[in-house]
Amino acid sequence: DGGITQSPKYLFRKEGQNVTLSCEQNLNHDAMYWYRQDPGQGLRLIYYSQIVNDFQKGDIAEGYSVSREKKESFPLTVTSAQKNPTAFYLCASSTEDFNEQFFGPGTRLTVL
Amino acid sequence: EDKVVQSPLSLVVHEGDTVTLNCSYEVTNFRSLLWYKQEKKAPTFLFMLTSSGIEKKSGRLSSILDKKELFSILNITATQTGDSAIYLCAVGSRSNYQLIWGAGTKLIIKP
Numbered sequence: 001d002g003g004i005t006q007s008p009k010y011l012f013r014k015e016g017q018n019v020t021l022s023c024e025q026n027l028n029h030d031a032m033y034w035y036r037q038d039p040g041q042g043l044r045l046i047y048y049s050q051i052v053n054d055f056q057k058g059d060i061a062e063g064y065s066v067s068r069e070k071k072e073s074f075p076l077t078v079t080s081a082q083k084n085p086t087a088f089y090l091c092a093s094s095t096e097d098f099n100e101q102f103f104g105p106g107t108r109l110t111v112l
Numbered sequence: 113e114d115k116v117v118q119s120p121l122s123l124v125v126h127e128g129d130t131v132t133l134n135c136s137y138e139v140t141n142f143r144s145l146l147w148y149k150q151e152k153k154a155p156t157f158l159f160m161l162t163s164s165g166i167e168k169k170s171g172r173l174s175s176i177l178d179k180k181e182l183f184s185i186l187n188i189t190a191t192q193t194g195d196s197a198i199y200l201c202a203v204g205s206r207s208n209y210q211l212i213w214g215a216g217t218k219l220i221i222k223p
Contacts, residue, residue, distance in 0.1 A: 042116075042200060042213035043155075058210065090154065100146065101211065103154035 003027065004104035006091050011109045013078070013085070021076045021107045023091035032074040033092040033101065036060060043090065049074055078109065086111045114139045116203050118214035126222050129191050133217045135201035136183040145177055145184050146211065148200040155200055158186070188219075196221045 004025040013019045031050050035043040045058030049068040063082025078085045088108050092101040116137045144162045148155035159168040161177035168175050177184045198218050202211040
């Protein structure tokens with residue numbers, strides 16, 4: 001089945017630790033995105049990538065890093081520099097920029 | 113600054129009622145407006161409206177786009193408990209490669 005997978009579903013982190021969230025898609029989409037969602041708020045863009053080996057900062061990129069070494073994969077690292085990382089993280093992909101985006105099931109990150 | 117505003121932020125109705133959700137926007141060089149439904153996890157796509165398609169309908173759901181007044185509405189008729197969700201509106205611009213998201217409307221349908 002085609003789709004987007006994210007892992008893990010839930011992640012707990014101690015303060016000061018870096019963690020990496022996985023996002024994989026087999027839809028053959030060129031563009032991939034990472035969003036953060038906090039309670040009562042919409043989606044805020046962290047990073048996006050239009051093509052392999054290229055990515056752009058979104059509105060809230062500070063404290064995060066990404067890579068795009070393969071078309072199918074777009075992992076997100078939450079670094080210790082991110083002051084308030086507890087949130088729900090969503091990965092998405094699309095065939096073209098800002099056309100219909102398909103979402104993964106999300107990862108809920110909690111900092112202890 | 114580009115922005116998308118949804119109203120109301122939350123809404124509680126009874127099964128069988130009709131609801132109208134609103135999305136207004138101020139986005140430079142508008143390209144498209146998208147509606148998504150989010151239940152517990154990932155948002156799922158409902159409609160995309162553009163200059164060439166300002167009205168969409170699927171079953172009990174319908175949406176229109178008013179490019180002159182810069183808003184869209186999402187209508188749900190004969191609501192069911194399964195319609196309970198957060199409804200998200202997003203707007204794409206030709207100026208960059210991002211979607212600008214509203215905060216969402218939380219819809220609760222009581223039996």
